[in-house]
Every structure is written in structure tokens, then in C-alpha cells.
Amino acid sequence: MEYKIKSRIWIETENHILLGEGRVTLLKAIEETGSLSKAAKSIGMSYKKAWSLIDAVNRRAEKPVTTSSIGGKGGGGAILTPYGKSLVDAFETINKNCWKFLDEQISKISI
Amino acid sequence: MEYKIKSRIWIETENHILLGEGRVTLLKAIEETGSLSKAAKSIGMSYKKAWSLIDAVNRRAEKPVTTSSIGGKGGGGAILTPYGKSLVDAFETINKNCWKFLDEQISKISI
DNA sequence: AATCGTTATATTTGTACGAACATAACGCAA
């Protein structure tokens, strides 16, 4: 019985995905780097894909999840809003709880 | 707060997927129809894809999940083994429990 | 005004995956 159980969770609104694992790791990278391009590079994602993901998240969310500025000192940047942080936190706690729950389930049922 | 949380689970063995939602619906269709080609058609899947999925499942599982016969009355067929049934049952109960758990989680945390 | 690093966006190129098609083998039934 070396069977393992895995899961992925995501948050939807109006039948469209708002937040999944990939978007969350991107948002966390933005928080750490203060820049969308640096965040994308740090997680091995193309800038274009990162930008379109963030664009989709901000369109779907009730409030902005990131804010960005163009030009100026350092060329500009992007930061995670407090609302974005709360979303990321909620996602991660629920995700960890889900993993723990599933481990309990698989140990309960023997196959 | 019209945010919904969704999930997909799957069973792995040795870092390879053994069973996910698609494979489980295919296995259930085999149980109902007694034939791989009929099962594939009933769920709108090509025979080749269905066959390769079932092949992968049987290679990875500890014991055979389906058995098949070629030729004879009706041309042959495929059936779900008792072990296959137990795997399907385990997957579905854990999956339902996971959904319920996540609904509780999202109602607990307000975002 | 020239430079720099960034956001923002369009366009082209590549590729992985499924769809579609083709065919062999099999064993019962007529």
C-alpha cells in the first residue's frame, strides 16, 4: 500500500477560476520581489504569462489584488495589496488543512 | 462573497498517477456497459484514449483493475474486477468527504 | 533630453496532446 493521495484546490467566481496554486505562488513572488518581471523570472515563468494571470486575477476579484506603477525609480513595480495578502493566506491555510484531511482519510480507508 | 472553492484529488503510486476523476468515470462506465468501446462512447471519449488510460491503470495498480476478453460472443468485453470496484469506491467516498470538508472551510474563513 | 528598468500588449513560432483514421487479431455464431 504505497498509494498516496494528492489534491489541488482553487477558488472560483462565476464559473471562472480566480486563484489556484500557480497564481498563488506568483502572487507570493510579487510580494517578495516588488516587481512582476522579477517575480516571473524567479519562478521560471514568462513575463507575458505572468502578466495575463495577474490581469485575470484582478479582473475577477472583488477588489484589486495587486497594484502596479510604470516608469520612475527602478522602472516601476507591482505590489500585493492587503486584500491580496488575505486571499493568499486564506488559500494557503485551506490548502494545508485539505492535505492533512486527505492524509487522515487515506489512512482510515485501507486499499 | 460569491467565492466558491473547488478541488480535484487523485491517487498516486511511485510519483505516477494511478486514479483521477476521468479514469474513475471511465471505470464506472465499463462496469455499466461491460465493454471498453461502449464505455468510451458513452462518456464521449475516443477508444484509443480510453484504452491507454485503462492500460496505465492496470500497469500501476497492485492488482488488475479490469479484465478483458477478445473475440467470441459479442466480440469480447471488459469488466471491472472486485479490486477495481473497491478502488473506485474508496476514491469516491474520499472525494465526497473532501468536498464537504472544503465547503466547511470556506464558510469558516470569510474573505 | 537621454537612459533605464519596468509595465503593457501584439505577433510569431514551437510543441505537446488529443482526434481521427487505419488495421491486425481474436473467437463465437451462422
Place this chain on the structure above:
DNA sequence: TTGCGTTATGTTCGTACAAATATAACGATT
């Protein structure tokens, strides 16, 4: 022995999605 419906497998073709490339706009700093 011919036909049938199935399992089993290979091969070709499309297409959606990611990767790569290109370019404009922006604003502080020098």
C-alpha cells in the same frame, strides 16, 4: 469459412496553449 463486434496498436493530422520575440509607453534620475 465468412461475418461480426470487440480488444489492441500504430500513424497521421489539427489545434490549443505555451514560448519566444518585438515594441510602445511611462516617469524618475542623471
